[in-house]
Amino acid sequence: MRNRLLSMVIPFAAGLxxxxxxxxxxxxxxxxxxxxTKEAEAAAAxxxxxxxxxxxxxxxxxxxxxxxxxxxxxxxxDSPTISPPPLTAWGEEQFxxxxxxxGPHAVEPALGNDPLGHCDPLGYPRNLWANDRPFxxxxxxGKIVQIFEWGHTSREIWTDGRKPPKDPDPRxxxxxxxxxxxxxxVVDSTGYDERTWLDNLGYPHSEGxxxxxxxxxxxxMTLEITMTLDDPKTYVKPWMGGKxxxxxxxxxxxxxxxxxxxxxxxxxxxxxxxxxxxxKGISSK
Amino acid sequence: MKFKFAIxxxxxxxxxxxxxxxxxxxxTGVAYEVxxxxxxxxxxxxxxxxxxxxxxxFDATDEKGNLVHWGAxxxxxxxxxxxxxxxxxxxxxxxxxxxxHPAKSGAPRMTLDHVVLADGRxxxxxxxxxxxxxxxxxx
Numbered sequence: 001m002r003n004r005l006l007s008m009v010i011p012f013a014a015g016l017x018x019x020x021x022x023x024x025x026x027x028x029x030x031x032x033x034x035x036x037t038k039e040a041e042a043a044a045a046x047x048x049x050x051x052x053x054x055x056x057x058x059x060x061x062x063x064x065x066x067x068x069x070x071x072x073x074x075x076x077x078d079s080p081t082i083s084p085p086p087l088t089a090w091g092e093e094q095f096x097x098x099x100x101x102x103g104p105h106a107v108e109p110a111l112g113n114d115p116l117g118h119c120d121p122l123g124y125p126r127n128l129w130a131n132d133r134p135f136x137x138x139x140x141x142g143k144i145v146q147i148f149e150w151g152h153t154s155r156e157i158w159t160d161g162r163k164p165p166k167d168p169d170p171r172x173x174x175x176x177x178x179x180x181x182x183x184x185x186v187v188d189s190t191g192y193d194e195r196t197w198l199d200n201l202g203y204p205h206s207e208g209x210x211x212x213x214x215x216x217x218x219x220x221m222t223l224e225i226t227m228t229l230d231d232p233k234t235y236v237k238p239w240m241g242g243k244x245x246x247x248x249x250x251x252x253x254x255x256x257x258x259x260x261x262x263x264x265x266x267x268x269x270x271x272x273x274x275x276x277x278x279x280k281g282i283s284s285k
Numbered sequence: 286m287k288f289k290f291a292i293x294x295x296x297x298x299x300x301x302x303x304x305x306x307x308x309x310x311x312x313t314g315v316a317y318e319v320x321x322x323x324x325x326x327x328x329x330x331x332x333x334x335x336x337x338x339x340x341x342x343f344d345a346t347d348e349k350g351n352l353v354h355w356g357a358x359x360x361x362x363x364x365x366x367x368x369x370x371x372x373x374x375x376x377x378x379x380x381x382x383x384x385x386h387p388a389k390s391g392a393p394r395m396t397l398d399h400v401v402l403a404d405g406r407x408x409x410x411x412x413x414x415x416x417x418x419x420x421x422x423x424x
Binding site for chain 1: 336
């Protein structure tokens with residue numbers, strides 16, 4: 001009897017939810033890519049700015065052409081100007097083995113080995129800046145979930161006081177814990193899979209990489225991130241990143257990230273049909 | 286005089302705008318002759334509406350009468366739909382005229398600048414956002 005009642009109530013409740021005005025509204029896509037229409041942009045421009053709370057960093061944030069690489073100042077894909085600390089011998093070996101398609105060591109994508117070329121996970125921190133795409137921060141009492149538009153993937157930043165795991169299995173997006181120091185959220189992360197690159201130039205890191213990020217929210221519309229990378233196996237001293245500025249995408253709470261997947265099977269077809277012949281000088285498919 | 290100056294400014298601005306997205310696209314400047322354009326008339330073999338790159342494969346006949354299998358690189362479906370492309374934009378057998386930047390390797394591959402369909406419609410090969418602005422994102 002109870003099951004029959006539930007089977008009647010659930011569809012009715014679902015119907016009510018789906019027919020609510022929220023689902024009839026415009027989808028405010030982020031403005032970096034895709035289909036944010038003029039109508040949606042006008043509505044976003046007219047949306048009220050949210051109330052300012054320095055400890056509320058929720059929302060969709062976009063860098064609008066920020067740095068694509070660790071450190072500042074930087075240029076565009078083909079002319080980056082960064083000054084990383086010297087590499088160790090091991091770091092140099094990794095860097096030489098990486099064959100990117102951007103920057104001074106660029107090779108044709110078909111002849112390179114960028115993990116991106118086969119849709120491998122970009123990992124962190126590369127997904128933060130590699131493709132100039134936005135990310136969303138969702139805050140809960142015990143953790144912050146950061147969703148990246150590229151790959152529609154996420155990482156957790158635990159803020160419930162737990163310690164970082166000791167000797168964890170490496171992950172593409174590492175293990176992150178955060179705490180507030182005044183109005184700055186300090187995030188420490190470790191346990192990274194060293195197959196990922198730091199950036200589109202192919203700078204490496206090891207499993208021993210420790211990232212410290214400082215998130216600062218100086219006004220309702222702005223989020224600043226500064227990052228320090230400490231990885232003695234790869235770099236002879238810590239790499240101090242520059243301040244990255246991200247802008248809140250309005251309307252807050254209604255902006256939708258694009259489902260930007262890199263689909264391995266589709267990219268393989270593209271590589272076989274276009275990219276590999278282009279790079280390798282093959283005259284037919 | 287003012288008119289001539291305006292034309293000059295438009296030409297320079299157009300040239301600059303052309304250069305920005307090409308340098309921004311992942312690997313484009315490395316693999317393709319970004320300051321050179323070729324135009325090829327051909328017949329569609331396959332249309333790859335795929336993430337994160339679309340591809341247009343077509344056959345053409347060269348000046349010696351040989352069949353050449355061509356391929357063109359485009360952005361992702363989200364970008365390309367803003368420029369008017371769709372999953373069903375092409376089907377095998379469609380006659381097209383494709384203009385793009387040729388591969389540096391000499392292979393019959395290009396990164397698409399624009400394509401003219403059999404019905405005369407022209408579509409830009411560069412991604413366009415929903416608001417009409419050019420999209421120079423890499424992926």
